[in-house]
Amino acid sequence: MTWVKICGISDVTTAVAACESGTDYLGMVFAPGRRRVTPAQARKIVDAVLQQDSRPQIVGVFVNQPADEVNRIADYCELDWVQLSGDETWDYCRQITTPLIKVFHIAPDARQAEVSTAVWKGYSFVPPKQLICLLDSAVAGTYGGTGTPFHWQIAKAVASKFSVLIAGGLTPENVCELMELTQPWGVDVSTGVETDGKKDIVKIKAFIEIVRKFDLEHGGGNNLG
Numbered sequence: 001m002t003w004v005k006i007c008g009i010s011d012v013t014t015a016v017a018a019c020e021s022g023t024d025y026l027g028m029v030f031a032p033g034r035r036r037v038t039p040a041q042a043r044k045i046v047d048a049v050l051q052q053d054s055r056p057q058i059v060g061v062f063v064n065q066p067a068d069e070v071n072r073i074a075d076y077c078e079l080d081w082v083q084l085s086g087d088e089t090w091d092y093c094r095q096i097t098t099p100l101i102k103v104f105h106i107a108p109d110a111r112q113a114e115v116s117t118a119v120w121k122g123y124s125f126v127p128p129k130q131l132i133c134l135l136d137s138a139v140a141g142t143y144g145g146t147g148t149p150f151h152w153q154i155a156k157a158v159a160s161k162f163s164v165l166i167a168g169g170l171t172p173e174n175v176c177e178l179m180e181l182t183q184p185w186g187v188d189v190s191t192g193v194e195t196d197g198k199k200d201i202v203k204i205k206a207f208i209e210i211v212r213k214f215d216l217e218h219g220g221g222n223n224l225g
Contacts, residue, residue: 004022009026009199010035021205058079062086104118105136165188172192
């Protein structure tokens with residue numbers, strides 16, 4: 001099965017709809033940006049999610065924030081995972097008490113071998129059961145949620161060796177192409193399920209349905225996880 005993460009959730013209604021649609025991971029952003037939520041807002045979303053029959057893993061997204069602040073918010077909001085989307089070092093990662101999703105920003109001139117080595121180093125520093133590596137696009141001036149894809153051949157090379165989440169410009173229209181090429185452990189979407197800058201429940205449902213259908217038609221997705 002290919003795991004699905006819907007990121008940038010900022011209200012209870014959308015969170016519940018994502019749960020009902022069958023997302024596996026639900027992400028909320030605590031870093032500066034238009035999708036940012038406060039811990040109090042996130043707590044309300046978490047309380048609603050915990051009442052659902054189908055409960056996804058809850059992810060908090062942070063960018064270069066003090067480790068003690070990240071740990072405090074993770075504890076208060078009962079996060080299952082902390083996603084680090086900035087320039088955090090592996091030594092910093094070891095200070096985080098919640099399992100990690102670490103983002104690797106893939107530049108246009110990135111080399112497959114360099115990305116694979118970086119991912120391997122991460123899994124060497126942090127136990128695999130406590131770490132998921134996420135490949136996303138490198139865009140100047142931002143740390144994610146740009147809706148911009150990177151070179152999928154790099155994703156293919158890395159996904160053939162490691163269980164990784166892939167983000168960056170995914171939409172209901174192109175996620176099948178990505179999955180057919182790379183057979184990833186999971187896919188992550190934010191901008192691609194928005195309309196006019198806001199989460200679109202219809203697009204969220206469509207994205208998840210397309211991933212599930214692809215898995216059924218291709219033998220259940222990847223076998224790396």
